Every structure is written in C-alpha cells, then in structure tokens.
Amino acid sequence: MxxxxxxxxxxxxxxxxxxxxxxxxxxxxxxxxxxxxxxxxxxxxxxxxxxxxxxxxxxxxxxxxxxxxxxxxxxxxxxxxxxxxEQESRPLSRAALETLSIIAYHQPATRAEIEEVRGVATGKGTLDLLMEAGWIRMRGRRRTPGRPVTYGTTDAFLDHFGLESISDLPGLDELKGSGLLSGRLPQNLQIPLPFDGTALRDDEDPLEPDDLGADEDGE
CATH class of the missing domain: 1.10.10.10 (Winged helix-like DNA-binding domain superfamily/Winged helix DNA-binding domain)
Structure with a gap:
C-alpha cells in the first residue's frame, strides 16, 4: 500500500x-x-x-x-x-498530590529534587502509590554521585487528566487554585518548561533490570 x-x-x-x-x-x-x-x-x-x-x-x-x-x-x-x-477511589494525600505535580513540572526529577522543592521529606511510599496508580514511572538514573533514580509522568497520567502532552499542563496559579500545590511551597517557586519526552536525557542512564522494585538509592 x-x-x-x-x-x-x-x-x-x-x-x-x-x-x-x-x-x-x-x-x-x-x-x-x-x-x-x-x-x-x-x-x-x-x-x-x-x-x-x-x-x-x-x-x-x-x-x-x-x-x-x-x-x-x-x-x-x-x-x-x-x-x-464511577467507582469511588481513595483520594490522594496532600503529599502525593504535591509530589505528582512537582514530578510533572520538573521531570525528570529525583526524590532529593522533589524534597528540595517541597521543603519536606518525601517517603518512598508516596512514590510507590503514584507508580501503582500508573501516573509516574522510574525513567533512569541520574549521572551524579549515588546515581539516584529519576521519575517522570506516564501516558496514563495524560489520559487521566485530559492532556494531549505535558506542554498542556496548567500554570502555577491554576495549580494552586486546584489544590495541587500547597502554601508550604516556596513563594518564589518558578514553574519550569517541563521535559516533554520519553527518551532519556544526556544526564540520565538507563535503568538496570534489578532497579525495578528498588528505591532511588538502589536499596
């Protein structure tokens, strides 16, 4: 044809x-x-x-x-x-919502980078919850000491929130209005242009088979 x-x-x-x-x-x-x-x-x-x-x-x-x-x-x-x-589902916690929105706008992001933006610790359970929902995934490992895991959103995230691409994400004011970002975040927080792609960036290495189920420190 x-x-x-x-x-x-x-x-x-x-x-x-x-x-x-x-x-x-x-x-x-x-x-x-x-x-x-x-x-x-x-x-x-x-x-x-x-x-x-x-x-x-x-x-x-x-x-x-x-x-x-x-x-x-x-x-x-x-x-x-x-x-x-629609079946009722348990709503995400404030920590999970904040973590999800930070990953969406800062991806690829490590747990340490998420914590730096939020200003508080992010438990592995929060990341696991978001991965179980199918909204985030482990992308690769950052080429820095400790080689932490990087996280990014999935197509299921786009589908759930009705987005064609990451570039369709709302602005900071809209996020705050919807409750996805709390007042605990820095007042001077700037929303960067998110990385809109599935391929690894130059500062990321591919995940190894044994990375599945491991935390970002490989434990």
Missing amino acids: TDGENDRPQVLERNLRILEAILFASSEPLDANTLLAYLGEGVRVVECLELLQQRYAGRGVNLVRRGDKWAFRTAEDLSFLLRRD
Whole structure:
C-alpha cells in the first residue's frame, strides 16, 4: 500500500473504519505504530487519525490524543453523566498530590529534587502509590554521585487528566487554585518548561533490570 492510497476515497474510508473499530475495542490508548499493523505499510496513520478525530468532534464520544497515543473518550462536556457510574477511589494525600505535580513540572526529577522543592521529606511510599496508580514511572538514573533514580509522568497520567502532552499542563496559579500545590511551597517557586519526552536525557542512564522494585538509592 503506497502513500498515495490515502487519497483514494474507498481505501481511506476502509482505513478509517478499521481504526475506528480497533480504537473502540481497546481499553487502553494505542500509538500509531500499533495501529499501522492493522493497516499495512505505507499508510499515513496520523493523517487518518486526525481526520477521524475531526469526524468525532462535537459528538458524545471524541477521539483524543494522549502523548503519542490515541483513544476514544467521553466528550468533556458530557462526562458528568457518567460520574454516577464511577467507582469511588481513595483520594490522594496532600503529599502525593504535591509530589505528582512537582514530578510533572520538573521531570525528570529525583526524590532529593522533589524534597528540595517541597521543603519536606518525601517517603518512598508516596512514590510507590503514584507508580501503582500508573501516573509516574522510574525513567533512569541520574549521572551524579549515588546515581539516584529519576521519575517522570506516564501516558496514563495524560489520559487521566485530559492532556494531549505535558506542554498542556496548567500554570502555577491554576495549580494552586486546584489544590495541587500547597502554601508550604516556596513563594518564589518558578514553574519550569517541563521535559516533554520519553527518551532519556544526556544526564540520565538507563535503568538496570534489578532497579525495578528498588528505591532511588538502589536499596
């Protein structure tokens, strides 16, 4: 299948129907490479997804982008209709919310860097809780003495908070208004431009197999 076949109406419609079916049946967002396996080489998948997204704009279900992945989600203005069916979950503690927001804006961040911003110690249990929720992950190890683990957000984080990318995060005032940052944080705290990518930076080394389940000091 060549690039030009996207321009043939019957082929394009078939590709859109396939994407619609696969995404509808999937419980998790899917990336373009995964979807390409159902279409064949040469298909401009992102172009098809963007067209499908336009077709679903304004409907009760929208096609949304979460990082490099795509999924059908209830339209934002109708989400209240489904709240009665949502299972109640234990709300995150203040420490967990602060830790999550600091990681989101400062990623990749180590536990020591999180503590420096918060001004208080961050227990490993807080990080474990956020990893169990699927919102943060261990990225790598910083190339500094002790080689501490670095943490970053996940596509599940983007999906849960309705963000297409990290660059869509709200500003500092909005975060404080929502309660994600407390008054204990430094008044002169500046929100940096977050690192919007999954690849390791130059100051990070890959995780080793035995890093899973270990804390940032390797214990």
